[in-house]
Amino acid sequence: MTVKIDTERVFNLIEEKRPSRIVINAPGGLLLQTMDLMKAVERKYGVQCVLVGDSCFGICDTVDNEVEKLGATMALHIGHNATVQTVGDYTYLVDAKDDVKFETVVQRSIPMLSKYKRIGLATFSQHLDELEPVKRQLEGAGFEVYLGRKNSLLLASQTFGCDFSTVFENTEKVDAFCYLGQSEFHAVGVALATGKPTFLLDPYMEEMRDMRAEAEERQKRAILAVYKALDARVFGVVTGLKEGQIMTARSKWITGRLEANGKKVVQLAIRDITPDRLAQYTHVEAFVQTACPRISIDGYTFKKPVLSIPQADALVGLLEGREIKDFLHRPKWIELVVGQIPRAQVVVSR
Ligand code: SF4
Numbered sequence: 001m002t003v004k005i006d007t008e009r010v011f012n013l014i015e016e017k018r019p020s021r022i023v024i025n026a027p028g029g030l031l032l033q034t035m036d037l038m039k040a041v042e043r044k045y046g047v048q049c050v051l052v053g054d055s056c057f058g059i060c061d062t063v064d065n066e067v068e069k070l071g072a073t074m075a076l077h078i079g080h081n082a083t084v085q086t087v088g089d090y091t092y093l094v095d096a097k098d099d100v101k102f103e104t105v106v107q108r109s110i111p112m113l114s115k116y117k118r119i120g121l122a123t124f125s126q127h128l129d130e131l132e133p134v135k136r137q138l139e140g141a142g143f144e145v146y147l148g149r150k151n152s153l154l155l156a157s158q159t160f161g162c163d164f165s166t167v168f169e170n171t172e173k174v175d176a177f178c179y180l181g182q183s184e185f186h187a188v189g190v191a192l193a194t195g196k197p198t199f200l201l202d203p204y205m206e207e208m209r210d211m212r213a214e215a216e217e218r219q220k221r222a223i224l225a226v227y228k229a230l231d232a233r234v235f236g237v238v239t240g241l242k243e244g245q246i247m248t249a250r251s252k253w254i255t256g257r258l259e260a261n262g263k264k265v266v267q268l269a270i271r272d273i274t275p276d277r278l279a280q281y282t283h284v285e286a287f288v289q290t291a292c293p294r295i296s297i298d299g300y301t302f303k304k305p306v307l308s309i310p311q312a313d314a315l316v317g318l319l320e321g322r323e324i325k326d327f328l329h330r331p332k333w334i335e336l337v338v339g340q341i342p343r344a345q346v347v348v349s350r
Helices: 007-017 028-045 103-113 125-140 184-194 212-230 248-260 275-279 293-297 309-319
Strands: 003-005 021-025 048-051 074-078 091-094 096-098 118-123 144-147 176-180 198-202 207-210 234-240 264-270 286-289
Touching (some): 003 007, 003 028, 028 074, 096 125, 103 125, 103 198, 118 184, 125 144, 125 176, 184 293, 212 309, 234 248, 248 264, 248 286, 248 309, 293 309
Parallel strands (some): 118 144, 118 176, 176 198, 234 264
Antiparallel strands (some): 003 096, 198 207
């Protein structure tokens, strides 16, 4: 039961591209394995690796822009895979897979799932290989099982914390979703985006957890923040500076709508949008941030409303006399730009 980085891919890339120096980043949970990988690369190829220590939560947190600044010729982004294999000019995505099996937790969950006939499966990068075995096991127990279709960014049934487009398509076909893994964060996202009962199948605790109460709680908070922002006179519209989250067009559109509705707007750009960073803008009464939507939907520590893109859309609707609808029910909460950046022809030499 360990998460293993795809070292073979890294070695093959180094042999093919012959980088002079490598920039690496990885999510917090994979830092030890990543540092082992760096040592292995340095030992085997004599190539220096630099680990970027800024926060790394998702596939949007690539560090392509740091490569030239750090005198490197390649970047490796560990632990978040997708349909695309490369990002920007220098970055290669490298898988990290968890070899934990789901057989026991699925077996234990079957009696509790029995009132649902049609089950949709979803998971995140590390457990994608387990989708087919779980599907077969559930089908063997009499369920109809649906996987989400691969698309231009996500692999089959894969979700990110802000993009549920693969499984969203199955919303009407299924009675409930099962999310493979230990990540309540991802499972709650599916529950909120689809509005369907969603259960986390945790292979480590060997238990099934119902995500409905958590999803409902977050939804209530998200709605409350929209209504609180309604009376604000001065807004901060924050564009995120992380590579995969830069939504300048959305920031401009939202600014335009707020101003058209009599609000004053100050435009900000921030890499890590935290309560501390926002606290210094004392004259701002509410924020809209067009970066990671989960900062708003899961971030309970902000003192003022901090709206994500779907919440901002709902706010604009209210200001313009439309009803607030199920604004979180959508396939994506943000249009990540990962993989949309054209890759330049880079000649890398040692
Ligand atoms: S923007 Fe999406 S992929 Fe990036 S950290 Fe947030 S939820 Fe994850």
